[in-house]
Amino acid sequence: MDWEARLQEYLAPRHAQVNAALERYLSESPPRPRVLPDAMRYAALAPGKRLRPILCIATAEALGGAAEQVMPTACALELIHAFSLVHDDLPAMDNDHLRRGLPTVWVQYGEAMAILAGDALFARAFELLAEQARLSPPERVVQVIDLIATASGVHGMCGGQVEDILCEGQAVSADDLRFIHAHKTGALIRASVLSGALLMGADTPTRDALDAYSRALGLAFQIADDILDDTAPTEQMGKPAGSDRARKKATYPALFGIEQARAYAQQAMEDAITALQPFDNRADPLRWLAIFAVERGR
Amino acid sequence: MDWEARLQEYLAPRHAQVNAALERYLSESPPRPRVLPDAMRYAALAPGKRLRPILCIATAEALGGAAEQVMPTACALELIHAFSLVHDDLPAMDNDHLRRGLPTVWVQYGEAMAILAGDALFARAFELLAEQARLSPPERVVQVIDLIATASGVHGMCGGQVEDILCEGQAVSADDLRFIHAHKTGALIRASVLSGALLMGADTPTRDALDAYSRALGLAFQIADDILDDTAPTEQMGKPAGSDRARKKATYPALFGIEQARAYAQQAMEDAITALQPFDNRADPLRWLAIFAVERGR
Numbered sequence: 001m002d003w004e005a006r007l008q009e010y011l012a013p014r015h016a017q018v019n020a021a022l023e024r025y026l027s028e029s030p031p032r033p034r035v036l037p038d039a040m041r042y043a044a045l046a047p048g049k050r051l052r053p054i055l056c057i058a059t060a061e062a063l064g065g066a067a068e069q070v071m072p073t074a075c076a077l078e079l080i081h082a083f084s085l086v087h088d089d090l091p092a093m094d095n096d097h098l099r100r101g102l103p104t105v106w107v108q109y110g111e112a113m114a115i116l117a118g119d120a121l122f123a124r125a126f127e128l129l130a131e132q133a134r135l136s137p138p139e140r141v142v143q144v145i146d147l148i149a150t151a152s153g154v155h156g157m158c159g160g161q162v163e164d165i166l167c168e169g170q171a172v173s174a175d176d177l178r179f180i181h182a183h184k185t186g187a188l189i190r191a192s193v194l195s196g197a198l199l200m201g202a203d204t205p206t207r208d209a210l211d212a213y214s215r216a217l218g219l220a221f222q223i224a225d226d227i228l229d230d231t232a233p234t235e236q237m238g239k240p241a242g243s244d245r246a247r248k249k250a251t252y253p254a255l256f257g258i259e260q261a262r263a264y265a266q267q268a269m270e271d272a273i274t275a276l277q278p279f280d281n282r283a284d285p286l287r288w289l290a291i292f293a294v295e296r297g298r
Numbered sequence: 299m300d301w302e303a304r305l306q307e308y309l310a311p312r313h314a315q316v317n318a319a320l321e322r323y324l325s326e327s328p329p330r331p332r333v334l335p336d337a338m339r340y341a342a343l344a345p346g347k348r349l350r351p352i353l354c355i356a357t358a359e360a361l362g363g364a365a366e367q368v369m370p371t372a373c374a375l376e377l378i379h380a381f382s383l384v385h386d387d388l389p390a391m392d393n394d395h396l397r398r399g400l401p402t403v404w405v406q407y408g409e410a411m412a413i414l415a416g417d418a419l420f421a422r423a424f425e426l427l428a429e430q431a432r433l434s435p436p437e438r439v440v441q442v443i444d445l446i447a448t449a450s451g452v453h454g455m456c457g458g459q460v461e462d463i464l465c466e467g468q469a470v471s472a473d474d475l476r477f478i479h480a481h482k483t484g485a486l487i488r489a490s491v492l493s494g495a496l497l498m499g500a501d502t503p504t505r506d507a508l509d510a511y512s513r514a515l516g517l518a519f520q521i522a523d524d525i526l527d528d529t530a531p532t533e534q535m536g537k538p539a540g541s542d543r544a545r546k547k548a549t550y551p552a553l554f555g556i557e558q559a560r561a562y563a564q565q566a567m568e569d570a571i572t573a574l575q576p577f578d579n580r581a582d583p584l585r586w587l588a589i590f591a592v593e594r595g596r
Contacts, residue, residue, distance in 0.1 A: 032477055033457035034464060040452060087417060092409035111390035112463055115413065116456045119385060119420070123451030126424055130444035138436035145443060146428035153421030154338065158414045159331035165410055166332060179330055 004295075007288035011054065014067055018053045019045070021071050022078060025128060039109045039117035040124070044082040046100045051221075052077035052192040055289070059196030059210060062283040069135055070199050073144060076128040077192050080148065083121040084157055084188075086114055093165065122152070136199050144195045151191035160184025164250065172250040180250055185225075186218035193217070193286075209275050213286065216272035220293040223265040226251035227258065228296065269294040302593075305586035309352065312365055316351045317343070319369050320376060323426060337407045337415035338422070342380040344398050349519075350375035350490040353587070357494030357508060360581040368497050370430040371442060374423040375490050378446065381423070382455055382486075384416040391463065420450070434497050442493045449489035458482025462548065470548040478548055483523075484516035491515070491584075507573050511584065514570035518591040521563040524549035525556065526594065567592045 022044060029037045053074035057067045067074070089096040089104040090111060096104050106114035129148065133141045150156055160183025167176050193214035197207050230253045252261035272290035276283050320342060327335045351372035355365045365372070387394040387402040388409060394402050404412035427446065431439045448454055458481025465474050491512035495505050528551045550559035570588035574581050 030453070033452065033460040033481075036452055036457060036460045083417075087413055090410075090413065092413060112388075113460070115385055115388065115390060116460055118417075119381075119450075120452040120456040122417070122420055123447050123454075123456065126447035127444055127451065130440050130447060133437070133440040138440045139431070142428050142431040142436045142439055146425055149421050149424035149428060152417075153425065154331065154334055154418040155328070156421075158418040158421065159334060162331040162334045162411065162414055183331075 003288045003291055007285065007292055010058075010285045010288070014054055014057055015050055017067055017071070018050045018057075018074060018078065021075050025072075025075055025079075025124070035109065035113060036116060036120060039105055039113050040121055042108060043086045043105050043117055044079055044121060046082075046102060048078075048100060050078055051289075052081050052188060055189065055192040055214075055217075055286075056196040058283075058285040058289065059193045060200050062279055062286055063197065063200040063202055063206070064282070065196070065200045070132070070196055072128040072132040072135070073148075073195050073199060074192075076125040076132075076148065077188065077195070079121045079125040079128070080152055080157075081188060083118045083125070084152075084161070086118040086121070088161060090114060093161070132199070137201075140198055140201065143198050147194055147198065148188075148191050151187040156183055156187035156191075157185075160187065167250050172255065174255060177250045177252065177255055181219065181222040182215075185222050186215065189218035189221065190214040206278075209278055212275035213272050213290075216268045216275060217286075217290050217293060220265050220268035220272060220290060223252045223261055223268065224294050224296055226253055227261055227265065230254075230258065265294045301586045301589055305583065305590055308356075308583045308586070312352055312355055313348055315365055315369070316348045316355075316372060316376065319373050323370075323373055323377075323422070333407065333411060334414060334418060337403055337411050338419055340406060341384045341403045341415055342377055342419060344400060346376075346398060348376055349587075350379050350486060353487065353490040353512075353515075353584075354494040356583040356587065357491045358498050360577055360584055361495065361498040361500055361504070362580070363494070363498045367433055368430070368494055370426040370433070371446075371493050371497060372490075374426040374430075374446065375486065375493070377419045377423040377426065378450055378455075379486060381416045381419040382450075382459070384412055384419070386459060388412060391459070430497070435499075438496055438499065441496050445492055445496065446486075446489045449485040454481055454485035454489075455483075458485065465548050470553065472553060475548045475550065475553055479517065479520040480513070483520050484513065487516035487519065488512040504576075507576055510573035511570050511588075514566045514573060515584075515588050515591060518563050518566035518570060518588060521550045521559055521566065522592050522594055524551055525559055525563065528552075528556065563592045 026041050026044060056070055056074040056077055060070045061067070085099060086105045088094050089099055090106050097107050098104065105117055109117065126145065129141065129145050132144065152158065160180050163176065164180045164184055167180065190211065193210050194207060197210050202210070230251065252264060256264065269290050273287050276287055324335070324339050324342060354368055354372040354375055358368045359365070383397060384403045386392050387397055388404050395405050396402065403415055407415065424443065427439065427443050430442065450456065458478050461474065462478045462482055465478065488509065491508050492505060495508045500508070528549065550562060554562065567588050571585050574585055
């Protein structure tokens, strides 16, 4: 079997586990408030790769753990990702109407409800992170909360989105582009891997290797996303093709050309796999995910 | 000295301590991202009562603690309050232009930056809550994070704001009004008191008494706010007087008339003070705050 078949075999049961857990974590619905719980479910349960939960789980498994041991944290990462998409899509931000092939939350529920659904998903994520303390020592849980909060905020995701907006339509340097990618998407991918490591009590050299892996992986995914946006047809993307270019967003193909962008993605994939050298074959899913990140973009 | 002079004497140094800590917690500013750290400071450092941090501190002190022992949590509560104001003021929500006598964050920095400043303040709050683990046992910190995340989300502040929006311009029942107040503002006031109690390791009867106090206090503050909005001139409010009425918001004076609203506020104050009967004079600031909540509204 090639890496792709083995990855799919690895992903299928975990994807189902994560979806079932997300469904469970978002199921409680007293009569009030109205609408908001539906908007939260609409945002978080839409079909998706569940990349961040899978990374947290695959890292825990690479270190001898099991998916169920880190599930609250894995799902919290997905809720934070969903929250960021809901807010990014708003008219005042990227003004996107389609996401994963469906109307965005603000189109479906209105702007006020979309802002509050994002906020409430973010809050729910921290409830789940606290719930992780039923499964893990509280001092590790507190470290994970610090890691994920930092990755989400001014020096992580929010900061990256701000620079992305400020750079729109501007002449963008390679430094700008690296900052945007490392923060807007890279920070939470890194936190997904490292939270799995922290919960398993990984030592510093192990965490450092996974840190290097996660940075290279985040870069590989982002460059491949940039290439996909530039080259794939709309039906494959679930959003209008070429929308980044139309909006003059900072992207790797725009700055370096498509061939050089592909070379950078390939290099990032190799860096990610090199970083995993100290690990045994339980880390294979992390390796396949690095290949998948880049092959998708071809 | 009467209660008012003693309360002012109590508040002045703690108010200064909280402001200094907020300043410190929001001071770090690498070159990027641009603008966002300023927008966060603008939102969180604007003059204000700092009611939520003071409640956390006063509760800790009533149980033998000191302000510095709970400062990260106290400031996290203020950041969450600031985040909620920034988002509530947005054009898609309450469309407010003035807050505490100054242009609201979206007027000053634009809508996209206001959404992200709110998000980043919320994230920073959870970083501070994690930082509390340097001062308190991590299992207590995790309980506080669960409490505060729940109070902020779909079954707390966000849920209350949703019902407030859905009820605007509608015929509102006493049940609707109670739900809105208990969630939109009550939940975080309750969490402010209970987080101080949890960090001090309070036992269940103590926490139950403080729970009753905080619910009654939140109600007293909210009814008095409703009355103030209805009766005080603009310069005293820092926002246009009668704006709730103009917008047909659900309020106590609108539903019950001003006299009955005053009677309910008085009753809530008495309930708050009664709940503190088991406590000695270290709980006096909590008692004065209950009186202050209502006297302000006269």
